[in-house]
Amino acid sequence: MxxxxxxxxxxxxxxSSHCEVDFLSDKKSGFVxxxxxxxxxxxxxxxxxxxxxxxxxxxxxxxNNNSSSHQSTLEDDDMGTPGNRKGNNEVNVLQAELERVxxxxxxxxxxxxxxxxxxxxxxxxxxxxxxxxxxDQHMEQEKTGGLKNQETGDGFMMVPRQFMDLGPAAVAxxxxxSQSPPSEGQSSEPSGSPSHNSQGLTKDYRTIHPSFADDRxxxxxxxxxxxxxxxxxxxxxxxxxxxxxxTMRKARVSVRARSEAAxxxxxxxxRKYGQKLAKGNPCPRAYYRCTMAAGCPVRKQVQRxxxxxxxxxxxxxxxxxxPLPPAATAMASTTSAAACMLLSGSMSSADGGIMNxxxxxxSSSTVATISASAPFPTVTLDLTHTPPPHLPxxxxxxxxxxxxxxxxxxxxxxxxxxxxxxxNQSIFSGLQISPGLEAAGQLSLAxxxxxxxxxxxxxTAALAAAITTIIGGGGTAPSNNQNQSSCTTxxxxxxxxxxxxxASSFLQSQD
DNA sequence: CGGGTTTGACCAGCGC
DNA sequence: GCGCTGGTCAAACCCG
Numbered sequence: 381m382x383x384x385x386x387x388x389x390x391x392x393x394x395x396s397s398h399c400e401v402d403f404l405s406d407k408k409s410g411f412v413x414x415x416x417x418x419x420x421x422x423x424x425x426x427x428x429x430x431x432x433x434x435x436x437x438x439x440x441x442x443x444n445n446n447s448s449s450h451q452s453t454l455e456d457d458d459m460g461t462p463g464n465r466k467g468n469n470e471v472n473v474l475q476a477e478l479e480r481v482x483x484x485x486x487x488x489x490x491x492x493x494x495x496x497x498x499x500x501x502x503x504x505x506x507x508x509x510x511x512x513x514x515x516d517q518h519m520e521q522e523k524t525g526g527l528k529n530q531e532t533g534d535g536f537m538m539v540p541r542q543f544m545d546l547g548p549a550a551v552a553x554x555x556x557x558s559q560s561p562p563s564e565g566q567s568s569e570p571s572g573s574p575s576h577n578s579q580g581l582t583k584d585y586r587t588i589h590p591s592f593a594d595d596r597x598x599x600x601x602x603x604x605x606x607x608x609x610x611x612x613x614x615x616x617x618x619x620x621x622x623x624x625x626x627t628m629r630k631a632r633v634s635v636r637a638r639s640e641a642a643x644x645x646x647x648x649x650x651r652k653y654g655q656k657l658a659k660g661n662p663c664p665r666a667y668y669r670c671t672m673a674a675g676c677p678v679r680k681q682v683q684r685x686x687x688x689x690x691x692x693x694x695x696x697x698x699x700x701x702x703p704l705p706p707a708a709t710a711m712a713s714t715t716s717a718a719a720c721m722l723l724s725g726s727m728s729s730a731d732g733g734i735m736n737x738x739x740x741x742x743s744s745s746t747v748a749t750i751s752a753s754a755p756f757p758t759v760t761l762d763l764t765h766t767p768p769p770h771l772p773x774x775x776x777x778x779x780x781x782x783x784x785x786x787x788x789x790x791x792x793x794x795x796x797x798x799x800x801x802x803x804n805q806s807i808f809s810g811l812q813i814s815p816g817l818e819a820a821g822q823l824s825l826a827x828x829x830x831x832x833x834x835x836x837x838x839x840t841a842a843l844a845a846a847i848t849t850i851i852g853g854g855g856t857a858p859s860n861n862q863n864q865s866s867c868t869t870x871x872x873x874x875x876x877x878x879x880x881x882x883a884s885s886f887l888q889s890q891d
Numbered sequence: 892c893g894g895g896t897t898t899g900a901c902c903a904g905c906g907c
Numbered sequence: 908g909c910g911c912t913g914g915t916c917a918a919a920c921c922c923g
Contacts, residue, residue, distance in 0.1 A: 652896055654915060667914070671895095679914095897920070906911085 632758040634695040636685070643682050644694055647708030648672060650680065661686040673702030691764050 637644065643666075650668035658665045665683040670676040678698040685691035700708075 651894085653917095655897070656913065656915095659912065665913090669915095681914095892923105894923095895921085898918095899916105900918100901916070902914085904911105904913085907909090 632695050632697045634693060634758050634760040635763065636691055636693050636760060637763045638690050639692040640690070641692070643668075644692060646694075647705055648678075648700075658683065663689060670700060672700070672704065672708070676701050688764075695758070 635644070643650075649671045651671040652666055652668050654667040655664045656667070661683065663684040663686065665681055668680045668682065670678040670680075676698075678696065678700050680697065681693075681695040683693050683695075685693055
């Protein structure tokens, strides 16, 4: 019975994960995704009921037993034969067993609930940390009601995204939202408040991981579209008003990766609009702008490293103002994640007075670097380091299911990787609040990443995409929604860990 | 012919 | 103010 209950519980989780993967890997319309979400919730409930069916089944049995027991008792009363007494003893044994099983079931459910609560608490703590780190900058917005509404009318949480949003337009939009009539489940408390209840936490989780789905979300809503409407297109120049905003607008993320290709495939459509010979680099720098929508402010620069021309440096700037396919969403999220981390650095600057021009992401100095040097603070994701040959290929604390191994297809769809990573979401969430994930182990992990990259240049794009999918909101979020990602270096740590985990999966698949 | 690329010109910011 | 540099524009060109 214990095993049965545990099995069902495990099966529930597995099913949930599969549903989520299904949902995430769905590249169709947001409507379909929403339906998937509904399916997911329904299946989840069914599975929960199945878990309860442990009771239910027993209850049936119990009922039968009880009734038969009752009947037997009556019969015993009537008849009282030794054979019936023996049967009655068996019934009593079964009843005792049933009670024991019920207690066990309750205990398991209690454990499950406790684990769930622990996870939520961790998430809450993480959110409060994020809010704390961003509190100064957003204090004014909180005062002005920017954080009043945690949830929009369509069940979309605004707060976590709000503090991750980069542009004033988005903030203004949030303010506008805050003036809209309160919606169901609305709270006047900031989402990151430590007093956040579990419901709010669940919402937070959904916000950070849209793939987790808002179970109350209206049905015929395209995720990308709805989120996009919350953050309408904003011209970068028009959006830039203050110096801080300009900083955010100019915040960049640079990805260094070894690749023979002229450009990494990130799922977006780009149009080259210029090429320059930059000083100090014989290799020309190419300028691209996103052509997936008219007026999209996103640009990227592609240039080979002067020192090592096998290294391709791709620098992204800006936020997309349009829905993106999942694959593109992942990479696009990088820009906001970078900007958010830079914002975090700005906060440090405000607190400490001097901004560290080059912030090494904790324990991942070989992977990610934040450079806040003027005029464009940049997060550099360095994926070019080669691992020591003695490094073990797999030493990750959490296993990947077989379905999460990098596909054999050479392009390694980022979404697939992201999905695989999302299967370990809770673990990553824990990592997000664990800046202390340190030292040699992770350094080795970082090196493992490099091994994967070295093994296959195509992995680079997929890897970066997967990372940003995780920190950017689960891969189904639109790029403008990408600001759901954390603004803390802890997030970068998680991203790094995610990276290494992905690499592990990749390497295992290579084996 | 439409869309993308190339490339010289133009503009703005910055340092001297 | 001038020159340098990065970034962008836009006409010419290329290609399917």
